Ligand SMILES: O=C(O)CCC(=O)C(=O)O
């Protein structure tokens with residue numbers, strides 16, 4: 001049997017404008033990939049080599065090299081609640097930055113880490129976060145149109161909150177492989193991930209096989225559906241199960257954009273029919289995110305029992 005491959009969607013074409021044939025056929029591919037695999041490799045040409053080098057040879061290294069007491073200053077505040085935080089285990093460090101598509105919010109975060117400022121950090125993180133936000137909005141527009149619920153797109157995007165997550169996985173000691181991030185689905189609506197040249201992210205197919213994500217260029221991303229996307233789509237979209245397995249002799253860095261809905265998510269009426277009876281009660285997305293643990297499903301939170 002051939003080993004499974006991840007679906008690839010090319011969003012780099014100049015022709016990709018709503019209404020064109022390329023747009024319509026790409027929208028179908030996007031929905032098909034999200035329904036069948038819960039993810040796709042997203043090809044685009046928005047990340048310059050300069051930005052790639054800035055992020056992986058300077059920005060993330062400098063951030064994770066800060067003393068632990070400084071990184072621990074990243075704690076939820078009333079302005080930036082629980083999505084703003086730092087976590088560390090023996091092999092993995094993760095740091096989330098709330099509202100990262102705003103340069104002002106990114107600068108506030110930067111000033112907490114570097115009181116004398118670090119404009120290179122704020123600009124690079126904000127730039128890649130905005131690239132990921134624009135890609136996410138394109139994908140959302142395609143999905144909403146393809147499902148015939150385009151009229152809800154503007155309000156959905158208007159209530160989306162963007163959080164950038166940065167991760168560092170330590171270089172394996174003595175070449176011993178380790179599990180850097182255990183199997184999970186994201187509590188987000190959607191997630192877009194970018195990484196350095198060290199692979200390790202694996203995606204689980206519906207029949208349980210693991211596929212390694214191998215970016216084909218410095219401008220590749222992987223797009224993953226989260227639990228909230230599944231509920232919103234009334235079960236059509238498959239939330240992507242993934243993990244990080246580390247091997248080799250280099251540290252791995254990744255940066256991702258996690259999207260959250262600021263209010264209550266309802267299944268659109270148009271997505272309820274005989275074949276798809278209502279499967280999810282309305283739920284507050286941020287409450288779900290704070291309740292979510294590794295083995296807590298969206299069905300346990302707001303599923304309609306049949
Ligand atoms: O580092 C990665 O590639 C994956 C990180 C991840 O799955 C997460 O932060 O939820």
Ligand SMILES: [Fe+2]
Nearest residue numbers: 184185186242
């Ligand atoms: Fe994840």
